[in-house]
Amino acid sequence: MAEVFATVKDLKAWRRKQDGLRVGIVPTMGALHAGHGTLIEAIRPKVDRVVMTLFVNPKQFGPSEDFDRYPRAFESDVKLAESKGVDTIFAPSLEEIYPEGFSTRVEEQDRSKPLCGIFRPVFFGGITTVVLKLFHLVEPHLAAFGKKDAQQYYVIQKMIEDLHMSVELLPVETVREADGLAMSSRNAYLSAEERERAPRVYRELNHALDRMRAGMGVERALSEAKMELDRHGFKTQYFDLRTVPDLSEARSLEHSRHYLLAVAAYLGATRLIDNLEFEF
């Protein structure tokens, strides 16, 4: 059985007793799926204690975004976490994390600007604020993050570097459904008909990559992929190529460099993101 804490005081008291042990953290917003399962599986053998945090963080949602309807599934989250070997769950209330008068915000100002940063201006500042807070509370040696949220991963990596933090990051590959759709808690919003169409996002990523590798110019491959998604009823926010890890714009491919090909598109009311990372 995992221990479940809801208060900072209880979590800190627990943390003081783990002296000498290696602690890992898996930060989540709950509504766990198999992708979260792989985060736990990846970190479990590398640490003595695994802490999973379940907290839907209001600071990373814009005023017209889906904070209120974001799926919440505490009971089944606890079961999944326990079945994968989580030792400790931290599931605080809103007031516990952001008590009345809370007035601090932590912002990475470079990698957080392109891609999702253009369309969700408060998103990454909200993430770095809560993740830094969770890191301070749990004092982890290792932190697992999924590469489906690749930009989040590189923003947190930069925050860690900039603030000389000693936590190490454990990147975990995206987990996909059999038809290629990247797993996400937001997939629960898709209607049956949208669910059928959603794997096109991953197909267009692969298609664009194949075309670039075959010599098509980057601009053209990106704009054709975007047009193709839009032609199939998606509203594409971006289809972009960036260098890794700095997320600078890339408009040609150079040998031995690492790239992130990333997309965000609405299908009905559901915002889907996905990406491919590759070396040229």
Ligand code: PAF
């Ligand atoms: O990736 C997520 O689920 C969230 O952005 C995180 C890292 C838990 C912060 O709220």
